[in-house]
Amino acid sequence: MFAELWLHERLLKALAELEFSEPTEVQKQAIPVALQGRDLRVTAQTGSGKTAAFVLPILHHLLNQEESAHATRALIIVPTRELARQITDEIERFARFTFIKATMLIGGEGFREQAAELRRVPEIIVATPGRLLEHIEAASFPAKEVRWLVLDEADRMLDLGFADAMQSIIKACELREQTLLFSATTGGRVLREITQSLLHEPVHLMLNPVSQLSESTRQEFITAESFAHKEQLLAWLLANETYRKAIVFTNTRIAADKLYGRxxxxxxxxxxxxxxxxxQERKQTLLRFSQGSERVLLATDVAARGLDIEGVDLVINFDMPRSGDEYVHRIGRTGRSGNEGLAISLIEHLDWNLMSSVQRYLKQEFEKRVLPGLKGGYHGPKKVKSSGKAVGVKKKKNTAKGGAKKKAAKKPNRPRSAPSKPAVFSDDGHAPLRKKQP
Known part of the structure; x- marks a missing residue:
């Protein structure tokens, strides 16, 4: 019960009205630590309730502070505008019986209007790194007033190239009292370095190893021989698969727009x-998709992190993601909160090594599937026998006088269809770049 976590009574009243009776595992473990004021690093699967695990302690701290200390005290940094909007909505839901207000600072909206909102001194700011740094440099955001700092999906912010911006923001919030990092994956070397320099004697909660991050989602793959074949497979799946809502991921906006037209x-x-x-377009798209006016969303990885849209039970990787972490976040849009989901990856010959590496990263095997009437010519790399002596061929004796050296055995020609060695993920789940063949 949430009452056992010793949250403020106004928060318990909101939780009861929202019919939140039993906290999730991440909430059970993270909230008590956060309420103690300890720095915290949490890794937990998507859909596990991470947002409430850091929002509720922040609201509790704000409710218990002195009235004379009215100021912008909490800052939550996120990688995307969509995630910022979702977290702001959650804050408003949990703070419905309080005086606490939250404001977003994101790109794509008016800078002056945001500065005007900041002058009203909202207690919580939810921001993307680029726009937040602009406000800090313009002296419109009071970074030194921040006491509670949250970095949500910090590894994604690093992937998007915000490392320098994050460092500048963290430095500006020099008087913070508590820092919380939440993510669905452990991230890479740079994030570990930031964690070491940012957190003071933190508590580390690893609630799910990466092999369990997608345990509620069935994972399949279908081999394809070309882009056109992939389009046929996608059309069949969208027409025949049973689902309430589906998200189709591509690696580029060009591919997303092309598929949209087709x-x-x-x-x-x-x-x-x-x-x-x-x-405005992104906001309307997500609103209409969440309301169910259309059942299919074509998206790049801008939709892979943090979005919690009810009813998504099918994810299709039209393009295989370039890292294990991105794969985890994509399929995390389905199979949330214990519900079952289905993730299908369309695999061309250039995608095979990436898929193999993802399987090793997750320590899971994907199920191969063939659609009726759409079986292509590519079925995965051919299995090549390991090098060895030919069977039934006798070795010729060297009859040359003077003990001449034996001629080196001629190496067998490498079959043209022999696959290259699978790429191996580094500890952050990213596959290395392929070297060009001579």
Whole structure:
């Protein structure tokens, strides 16, 4: 019961009205530590309730501070605008019986309007790194007033190139009293270095090893021989698979826009979401998709982190993600909160090594599937026998006089279809770049 976590009575009243009776595992373990004021590093699977695990302690601290200390005290940094909006909505839900207000600082919206909101002194700011740094440099954001700092999906912010911005923001919030880091994956070397320099004697909670991050989702793959074949497979899946809502991921906005045009031409009702869309378009797209006016969302990895849209039970990787962490976050859009989900990856010959590495990273095997009438010519790399002596061939004796050296055995020609060695993930789940063959 949430009452056993000793949260403020106004928060318990909001939780009761929202019918939140039993905390999730991450909430049970993280909230008591956060209430003690300890720095915290949490790794837990998507859909496990991480947002409430850091929002509720912040609200509790704000409710217990002195009235004369009214100021912008809490800062939550996130990688995407969509995640910022989702967390702001959660704060408003949990703070419904309090005086606490939250404001977003994100790109795509008016800078002056945001500065005006800051002058009203909201207690909590939810921000993306780029826009937040602009406000700090313009002296419109009072960074030295921040006492509680949260970095949500910090590894994704590093992937997006915000390492320098994050360091500048952290330095500006020099008077903070508590720092919390939450993510679904452990991240890489740079994040570990930031963690070591940022957190003071932190408590580390690793609630799920990476092999369990997707245990509620069935994972399949279908081999494809070309982009056109992939389009046929996708169209069949969207027309015949049973699902309430589906997200189709591509690696580029160009591929997302191309698929959008092709699917609309086939009378599929779909939305498209990527970083080139302006803020209003992205907001309307997610609103209509969450309301169910369209059942299919085409998206780049802008939708892979943090979004919690009810009813998504199918994820299709039209393009295989470039890292194990990104794969985990993509399929994390389905199979949330104990519900079952299905993740299907469409695999061309250039994707095979990436898929193999993801399987090793997760310590899981994907189930191979063939769609009726759409079986292509590519079925995965051919298995090549290991090098060895040919069977039934006798070695010729060296009859040359003077004990001449034996001629080196001629190496067998390498079959053209022999696969290259699978890429191996580093400890952060990223596959190395392939070297060009001579």
């Amino acid at each position: 699917l609309r031409a086939q009378d599929f009702r779909v939305f498209v979401l990527h970083g080139e869309k302006d803020q």
